[in-house]
Amino acid sequence: MLYFVLRRLLGILLRTFWRPVVEGREHIPREGRVIVASNHLSFIDSIILPLVVTERRITFLAKSEYFTDRSLRNAPSRWFFTAMGAVPVPRGQARAAQASLDTALEVLKREEAFGIYPEGTRSRDGRLYRGRVGVAWLAFAAEAPVLPVGLIGTDRVQPVGARFPRIAKVTVRFAPPIQPKDYAAVAPGLARRQLTDDVIDTIGRLTGQERAPGYNELPAED
Known part of the structure; x- marks a missing residue:
């Protein structure tokens, strides 16, 4: 319930100021x-993304x-991610990365939508980096289509290091979903790489x- 109330309120702000x-x-x-x-x-x-995908x-x-830092500075982030139902995960280790994928798989098995950044982390220079194959592993394991999304202008709304958002034009573009079944004839390791590259190319x-x-x-x- 809190998720939908928060999304509605923030959605009004988004449409009012950033359109x-x-x-x-x-x-x-x-x-x-x-x-x-x-x-x-x-x-x-x-x-x-959660605000435009109504x-x-x-x-x-x-x-x-974001969840364990109890400082006042982190309070807005902690409250937001908790309210939006984000799942906390550790970072920086292979075991943590697999745990993240396992958590994502649980979400998908509930027939829900899961958001992922195939590049792994934010681009600090605006370039698009090679994708990591976790997105493909997840697509094949869950038998879930991958919906490619292109965000334009969010780096001007809140550049890396900026504490508060700014007014700037934002464009969100969706492409047709990529289906994992289309790679059934390809060897598993190569299929993961190929699907990931196709997502990044799109x-x-x-x-x-x-x-x-x-x-x-x-x-x-980061």
Whole structure:
């Protein structure tokens, strides 16, 4: 209940001040499990997406520090992620990464929508980095379609390091879902890589971002 009240209130603010342009809304599945895979430019991405996807509730993972940091400075983030039903996860270790995927799989098995950033972490230079195959592992394990999303302008709304959002134009573009069954004839390891690359390529076409040659490494503090 709190989730829907909060989304409605924040949605009013979003439409009033930022008036996001949403394209391709017809591609959003209205029911059933789906992985919402987006580029990642700003902290505010995890706020924008649940607010523009009014058809579904999207569950995101959030680093555990947002929930365990009891400081006054972190209070808005802690309250928001708790209210939006985000799932806290540790970061930085292979075991933690697999635990995150296992948690995501549980969400999808409930026929819900799960949000993921295939690049792994925010792009600090605006380029689109190579995707990590966790998104494909999840798609095959859950037999869930992947909905590619391109976010444009969120890095200007809240640049990395900025404490408060600014007024800037935001565009959200959706592409048709990518179906894991289309890779059934490909060897599993290659299929995971191919599906992931197809998701990133689609996001790149949606955003027009410059492509980076490798992976986006997690900073010490992000």
